[in-house]
Amino acid sequence: xxxxxxxxxxxxxxxxxxxxxxxxxxxxxxxxxxxxxxxxxxxxxxxxxxxxxxxxxxxxxxxxxxxxxxxxxxxxxxxxxxxxxxxxxxxxxxxxxxxxxxxxxxxxxxxxxxxxxxxxxxxxxxxxxxxxxxxxxxxxxxxxxxxxxxxxxxxxxxxxxxxxxxxxxxxxxxxxxxxxxxxxxxxxxxxxxxxxxxxxxxxxxxxxxxxxxxxxxxxxxxxxxxxxxxxxxxxxxxxxxxxxxxxxxxxxxxxxxxxxxxxxxxxxxxxxxxxxxxxxxxxxxxxxxxxxxxxxxxxxxxxxxxxxxxx
Numbered sequence: 001x002x003x004x005x006x007x008x009x010x011x012x013x014x015x016x017x018x019x020x021x022x023x024x025x026x027x028x029x030x031x032x033x034x035x036x037x038x039x040x041x042x043x044x045x046x047x048x049x050x051x052x053x054x055x056x057x058x059x060x061x062x063x064x065x066x067x068x069x070x071x072x073x074x075x076x077x078x079x080x081x082x083x084x085x086x087x088x089x090x091x092x093x094x095x096x097x098x099x100x101x102x103x104x105x106x107x108x109x110x111x112x113x114x115x116x117x118x119x120x121x122x123x124x125x126x127x128x129x130x131x132x133x134x135x136x137x138x139x140x141x142x143x144x145x146x147x148x149x150x151x152x153x154x155x156x157x158x159x160x161x162x163x164x165x166x167x168x169x170x171x172x173x174x175x176x177x178x179x180x181x182x183x184x185x186x187x188x189x190x191x192x193x194x195x196x197x198x199x200x201x202x203x204x205x206x207x208x209x210x211x212x213x214x215x216x217x218x219x220x221x222x223x224x225x226x227x228x229x230x231x232x233x234x235x236x237x238x239x240x241x242x243x244x245x246x247x248x249x250x251x252x253x254x255x256x257x258x259x260x261x262x263x264x265x266x267x268x269x270x271x272x273x274x275x276x277x278x279x280x281x282x283x284x285x286x287x288x289x290x291x292x293x294x295x296x297x298x299x300x301x302x303x304x305x306x307x308x309x310x311x
Contacts, residue, residue: 004186005180005183008217011224012220083290083291084111084113084114085113087114087287087291088113088260089287090116090235090284090285091104091285092140092144092234092235096119098125101118101125102125104116104118105125105126105135108130108133108135109129109130111291112133112135114136114281115136115137116130116136118138120139120163120165123160124164127163138169139163139165139168140169141156141192142192143171144171145174146172146204147174150192151191153170153188154191154194154195157199157201168199168200169202169260169283170192172188173188177210177217178209178210182217186221186224189227190225193227202258203230203231204233205231206232206233207241207242208233209237220252223257229258229260230259232245232262233263235285239263241262246261246274246277249278250277250278260279261274261282262282265282265284265286266284266286266290267286267289268290270290271284271290
């Protein structure tokens with residue numbers, strides 16, 4: 001059993017303990033065992049991948065020293081009046097046109113959404129259209145399947161950041177996770193986090209495809225690897241965000257990481273329920289309908305009419 005496997009077992013047991021009790025003891029670097037890797041300082045670790053010297057990005061979240069967001073605690077009673085600041089205005093359809101993307105950015109500028117979330121091809125256009133505003137450009141990586149190599153995802157992320165992306169939403173390697181190949185999952189996230197710096201990384205878990213323990217492990221590995229957020233869904237799978245999954249994710253990552261609810265969020269009431277469960281970012285294609293009170297079918301220029309997914 002590898003060091004990563006042992007660490008995952010430890011984290012999973014501790015998370016289960018916290019979910020059934022008052023607290024979760026922190027896993028400190030000293031608990032990870034002695035390092036036997038002979039890589040030179042500054043090189044990628046070939047062993048456990050948890051070294052604070054060679055891979056500081058991989059332990060940043062666990063140590064609580066540099067998390068990029070502070071999430072709302074689960075069960076908060078209200079959300080900010082300006083819902084737009086919680087929303088990543090999303091357009092991920094493969095048939096989206098330039099005009100669709102221009103309209104997306106116009107909406108984002110008008111309503112002051114947190115970001116626009118697009119495929120990497122559209123990053124330069126969005127950056128040019130949103131220059132001088134506080135709306136970020138977010139790009140998806142390894143989307144929507146997550147089954148690419150860590151090297152391919154890292155290259156895509158680095159290129160997107162060079163083109164102007166300020167946030168990266170990557171899809172976790174779902175098959176590796178379900179195969180209990182935690183080293184691959186961990187390396188995958190670590191490489192994207194490193195390649196994306198200084199942009200923050202949201203790790204898409206595709207929660208509808210995971211069982212309870214897999215959700216725990218995915219959140220724990222994301223936190224350990226230095227992600228800024230964990231995110232529920234791509235919007236392309238069989239299910240989207242649920243209050244129960246958001247609450248579970250918040251309980252696992254604590255206050256050090258953000259939680260993004262994406263997939264099936266269509267109304268202001270949906271946003272409020274997700275925020276009360278612990279989400280501090282929402283991914284939606286029905287963003288304008290959410291902030292204006294119109295039905296999703298009334299605002300279909302950026303998504304399909306009546307669309308309920310995060311694309």
